[in-house]
Amino acid sequence: MAKHEHKLEIFRGYLKFKSNVQKIWGVLIFLSIVTAIEVALGIIKPPILMNYFLGLKLINWMFIIMTIIKAYYITWDFMHVRDEKPFLKNTIILPLLILIPFLLFILLWEGSYIFDVMLDGLKEWDFDIY
Amino acid sequence: MQASSLTKTENNSWGGGGAKPLDAAYGKLMMWFFIVSDALTFSGFLVAYGFSRFKNIDSWPIADEVFHHFPFLHGVDAPMYYVALMTFILIFSSVTMVLAVDAGHNNDKSRVAFYMLLTIIGGAVFVGSQAWEWKNFIKGEYGAIEIQNGEILQFYDIKKDKRIPIDEFAILQSQERITHDDNVGVWYQSEYKLPEITLSEVMEGFKNNSAITVRVEQLNDKGQKIILSREDAEDKLSSATRVVKGANLIRNEYGNPLFADFFFFITGFHGFHVFSGVIINIIIFINVLLGTYERRGHYDMVEKVGLYWHFVDLVWVFVFTFFYLV
Numbered sequence: 104m105a106k107h108e109h110k111l112e113i114f115r116g117y118l119k120f121k122s123n124v125q126k127i128w129g130v131l132i133f134l135s136i137v138t139a140i141e142v143a144l145g146i147i148k149p150p151i152l153m154n155y156f157l158g159l160k161l162i163n164w165m166f167i168i169m170t171i172i173k174a175y176y177i178t179w180d181f182m183h184v185r186d187e188k189p190f191l192k193n194t195i196i197l198p199l200l201i202l203i204p205f206l207l208f209i210l211l212w213e214g215s216y217i218f219d220v221m222l223d224g225l226k227e228w229d230f231d232i233y
Numbered sequence: 234m235q236a237s238s239l240t241k242t243e244n245n246s247w248g249g250g251g252a253k254p255l256d257a258a259y260g261k262l263m264m265w266f267f268i269v270s271d272a273l274t275f276s277g278f279l280v281a282y283g284f285s286r287f288k289n290i291d292s293w294p295i296a297d298e299v300f301h302h303f304p305f306l307h308g309v310d311a312p313m314y315y316v317a318l319m320t321f322i323l324i325f326s327s328v329t330m331v332l333a334v335d336a337g338h339n340n341d342k343s344r345v346a347f348y349m350l351l352t353i354i355g356g357a358v359f360v361g362s363q364a365w366e367w368k369n370f371i372k373g374e375y376g377a378i379e380i381q382n383g384e385i386l387q388f389y390d391i392k393k394d395k396r397i398p399i400d401e402f403a404i405l406q407s408q409e410r411i412t413h414d415d416n417v418g419v420w421y422q423s424e425y426k427l428p429e430i431t432l433s434e435v436m437e438g439f440k441n442n443s444a445i446t447v448r449v450e451q452l453n454d455k456g457q458k459i460i461l462s463r464e465d466a467e468d469k470l471s472s473a474t475r476v477v478k479g480a481n482l483i484r485n486e487y488g489n490p491l492f493a494d495f496f497f498f499i500t501g502f503h504g505f506h507v508f509s510g511v512i513i514n515i516i517i518f519i520n521v522l523l524g525t526y527e528r529r530g531h532y533d534m535v536e537k538v539g540l541y542w543h544f545v546d547l548v549w550v551f552v553f554t555f556f557y558l559v
Contacts, residue, residue, distance in 0.1 A: 123335050131328045135321065142317040145297075145558050153456075163559045170554040174547055181331050181543045191255040195265055203276045210280050214287030221288075 110185050113176070130180045137169050158215070264537045268544045271506075275548050278502065279555055282495045292450040294488040295458070296557050302369045316557050319362045320549065323507075326355025327546040334539045337532025342521065345535060349518040352542065356511040363504045370496065373479030374398065377486040378435060378447075381472040385450055385488050389460050392444040399476065402438040402445055403430045428476045435476055439466075450488045496556065503552055506545050513538050 109123045113130065120126040144152070144162060152162035159167075179185045184192055254262060286293050297312040304315070333348035376399035378386045390397040408431065415423040439445055447466035448458045461469065477486045485493040517538050526532045 124332065127328055127331045127335070131324065134324055138317065138320055138324070141554075141558060142313060145313055166554050166558045170550055173550050177327065177543055177547050177550065181327055181546075182540055183334075188256050191257055191262075191265075194255070195269055198269055199272055199276075202273060203280075206276065206280050207283070210284040211287050214284040215290065217288045218290055222291075 109183075113180065126180065130176050134173055134176060137173055141166060141169055258533050260533065260537050261540070264540050268540060271544065272548075275499075275503075275551070278495075278499050279551060282499060282555065285489075285491045285495065289489055289491070291452050292489060293452075294450075294492045295452075295456070299370070299487050300366065300557060302366075304365065313557055315362070315366070316553060319359055319366075320553050322355055322362070323359050323546050323549050326352045326359070327543050329355065330539045330542045334532070334536050337526070337535040340527070340532070342524065342527050345526075345532060346518065346521045349514060349521060349535070353511055353514045353518060356507055356514065356542075360504060360507050360511065363500060363507070366500075367497075370493070371479050371481070373486045375486060376400065376430070376476060376478040378432070378470065378473045379475050379477050379484060380469060381474055384469075385477060385484070385486065386466075386469060386473075387448040387458070387486070388439070389446050389448045390444055391446055391460075396448070397445060399430055399435050399438075399478075402442050403434040404437040404441060406431070406434055406437070428478060430476055430478075432473060432476050436470065436473065439470065499552060499556070503545070503548055506548065510538075510542050510545050514542065 109126070111120045111123065111126050112118065113120075113126065113133075118129065120129055144165065148162065152160065152165065154161055156164060184195065252259060257265075300316060301310050301312040302315065303309060303311040329348045329351040333345050333352060336344035336348060375387060375396050377388070378399075380386060388397050388399060388402070389395070410427065412427045413422070413424045415421045443463065445466075446463050447461045447469055449461060449469070451459045453459050477484050479486060480493040480496075482490075482494055482497065484490055487493065517534055520526060520534070521532075526534060
């Protein structure tokens with residue numbers, strides 16, 4: 104079946120593999136390295152990464168970014184999205200890209216709001232005292 | 234020849250009648266739509282977990298302290314190593330799946346079968362590991378005390394500067410009360426198994442050992458659980474209601490009940506996906522062995538089940554991050 108053509112470049116063309124099988128192993132090595140870095144960071148917990156940035160610790164931002172990188176390579180290379188037509192790519196990716204950040208933002212914001220209310224807002228909501 | 238193959242596909246309307254929207258096979262497209270909706274389901278669960286966590290941001294259990302077991306290494310503190318290994322096993326089984334799909338494109342029956350078998354083994358090992366994780370989580374290790382307002386108090390040895398399990402310091406008393414089983418009563422009634430160590434035994438042990446104090450759910454600004462002074466500990470323990478060992482859906486020794494609820498629900502739902510993935514893989518594997526796809530002329534089914542399998546791997550990457558790392 105000659106119709107199964109694979110794009111063999113990853114990292115925007117910096118790394119080009121000779122065959123699809125080689126690319127699979129290459130991506131596995133990359134994913135393993137990222138996972139190893141994640142676990143190492145989680146065990147060492149460098150103090151410099153414990154500072155807060157936009158409501159989250161820097162280390163957690165790093166975990167989330169590395170997870171998204173891993174998700175990208177799993178979908179693009181293992182699930183062959185890289186070889187699909189642009190319209191199909193968008194059909195799959197855009198709903199997730201729009202809905203998940205929306206849900207995430209709205210519920211996490213609400214969660215921390217409720218935390219604040221429970222922490223020091225309770226007296227204001229106790230109408231007996233007025 | 235051309236005409237006969239055309240009529241054959243036209244009759245086969247279940248498979249889309251040979252239509253290829255977006256240059257993808259009909260079944261593959263449907264698998265993608267299923268994956269998109271399932272991804273939204275999982276993100277709903279994970280975001281709900283995030284909501285509860287942000288709501289209790291100053292008292293959430295610390296994952297490193299909960300998941301620190303490794304098979305055959307008893308008493309060794311190995312935070313996350315086993316989950317990392319499980320992640321690697323699942324990613325590796327994803328790789329063997331892509332290799333099976335790739336062999337399918339070359340119509341290489343024996344290699345498809347070989348890689349499918351490896352994938353099934355990887356999936357089974359993963360499900361087994363998850364069952365082991367659940368066993369440790371449910372059994373618990375240190376035990377704790379619940380007080381009247383629902384807070385969980387864990388015990389801490391000041392001298393050794395580490396947590397102390399309740400069975401190490403509790404003073405055993407003779408017990409008159411035994412679990413009521415359904416074979417001894419007037420009618421077939423029974424009750425939940427009584428805890429092995431009673432509240433009064435723990436309290437007695439606490440009174441007689443001045444090196445023990447209490448750790449509360451609240452975190453300090455370094456993200457560690459706050460350890461109370463002995464006097465504050467005695468004060469808190471005066472309203473103790475029960476001993477908690479291990480975890481269930483109502484209460485757990487690690488802290489907030491929601492933590493265990495989400496753990497059971499999300500990893501359980503994911504584990505169910507892996508389990509059904511293994512079953513589907515076995516079905517496809519048998520079909521490969523029987524030569525069904527060789528006769529059909531293409532291994533598209535392997536590709537479709539492969540998509541599902543990668544998706545399961547993808548979800549685990551997120552569960553791993555948000556449950557164990559963050």
